[in-house]
Amino acid sequence: MTGAGAADPSGRLIRVGLDVGGTKIDAVAVDPAGDIRGRLRRPTGWGENAVVESIVTAVTALAEESGFPISDVGSVGIGIPGLVDAESGRVDHAVNLGVESLDLAARAEQGLGIPFRVENDVKAAALGAAVLSGVAGSMAYLNLGTGVAAGIVIDGRIWRGSRGTAGEVGHLSVDPRGRLCGCGQHGCVETFCGGGALAKAWGRPGALPIRDIFDAADAGDPLAMGLRDDLYHGAAAAVRVLVLSADVETVVIGGGLTALGDRLENGIRAALHAGAEASPFMRSLRLDERIELLPAGSPAAAFGAALVGASITEKEIVPHG
Ligand SMILES: [Zn+2]
Structure with a gap:
C-alpha cells in the first residue's frame, strides 16, 4: 500500500508510469492499492516526434495487454534522461534520444487526452526505489x-x-x-x-x-x-x-x-x-x-514515474475531463 494510486476526482483508477531510456521504454500500470497491475517494454523512437509517438503507443499497448480501457488511466508519469523542467513538462538535451528540446507533457497529452507529468529519470527512479525498498x-x-x-x-x-x-x-x-x-x-x-x-x-x-x-x-x-x-x-x-x-x-x-x-x-x-x-x-x-x-530488472524507475504522475493536482486534472 502506497496510496500512490488513489482514485483521482475524475474516478480514473490506473496510474501509468514510463521509464524512457535510450533503447527501450519500461511501462507499468499501478492500481489504487499501489500494486503493479501490468508491465511491458517497448523500443524507444529516435528524435522528438518518434519519442512522443513511442510513448503514446506504449500507454495504449499497456492498457490493451493489461486488460483495462484507456479511459481508466488517471495520469501518466514519465521519467526521461536530460534536463527536465518538471513544472512545464519540457525536456532539453536528451542526447541519447535525439531530443534537443521537446514540450513532452503537452505533446503527449494531445495524443491521449490524459494528464502527463515529466521528471528526470534518475529522480523518478529514486522515488520508486524509496517506496519499493520501504x-x-x-x-x-x-x-x-x-x-x-x-x-x-x-x-x-x-x-x-x-x-x-x-x-x-x-x-x-x-x-x-x-x-x-x-x-x-x-x-x-x-x-x-x-x-x-x-x-x-x-x-x-x-x-x-x-x-x-x-x-x-x-x-x-x-x-x-x-x-x-x-x-x-x-x-x-x-x-x-x-x-x-x-x-x-x-x-x-x-x-x-x-x-x-x-x-x-x-x-x-x-x-x-x-x-x-x-x-x-x-x-x-x-x-x-x-x-x-535493487534486484536486477527492478521496475523502480517506471514505478517512480507513476508516483510522479499521481502527484498531479486536482486542478490540473479536471480540464481534461
Ligand atoms: Zn564528469
Whole structure:
C-alpha cells in the first residue's frame, strides 16, 4: 500500500508510469492499492516526434495487454534522461534520444487526452526505489549505468536543490589526474564507476563489457582487476559523498550494473569498509551497512514515474475531463 494510486476526482483508477531510456521504454500500470497491475517494454523512437509517438503507443499497448480501457488511466508519469523542467513538462538535451528540446507533457497529452507529468529519470527512479525498498525518512538512490547519477528523497519527496542539480555525484572529481570525463573534467566519479567509461577503458569488443571485466579480473587479468577496483572505489566515493552531504540513512543502488548482483554489492561494501578503517569517524558511520542493491530488472524507475504522475493536482486534472 502506497496510496500512490488513489482514485483521482475524475474516478480514473490506473496510474501509468514510463521509464524512457535510450533503447527501450519500461511501462507499468499501478492500481489504487499501489500494486503493479501490468508491465511491458517497448523500443524507444529516435528524435522528438518518434519519442512522443513511442510513448503514446506504449500507454495504449499497456492498457490493451493489461486488460483495462484507456479511459481508466488517471495520469501518466514519465521519467526521461536530460534536463527536465518538471513544472512545464519540457525536456532539453536528451542526447541519447535525439531530443534537443521537446514540450513532452503537452505533446503527449494531445495524443491521449490524459494528464502527463515529466521528471528526470534518475529522480523518478529514486522515488520508486524509496517506496519499493520501504525506506522511510531520507534515502539516496545511486544509479550505476552507462553514466552515474543519484537522486535524493527526503520524507517521501524528491529533493531537487535550487537548480535541479542535487545528486549529480557522477561529476564530482575525485582524481584531478584521472581519466578525462565526458563533462570535460578529469577523474570524475563517473570515470571510475560508469559503465560507459569502464567499457572504453577496457577497450575490447563484447556485448557485456563490465561482465567481461569481472570475469577477466577473476581470472587474474591485471587491467581487468584494476578496472574492477576502480568501479568499487568510485561507487564507494559516491556513497560517501551522499551520506556526508545529505546524511541519508540508506543508499539504494540501482541501474544496469546491478545485473552483476553480489559481485557488485560485496565489492562496494568491502571498499567502504576498507576506506573507513583508518578513521574512527568514518567507521562510526557504518557506511558498509547502509547500502542496498535493487534486484536486477527492478521496475523502480517506471514505478517512480507513476508516483510522479499521481502527484498531479486536482486542478490540473479536471480540464481534461
Ligand atoms: Zn564528469
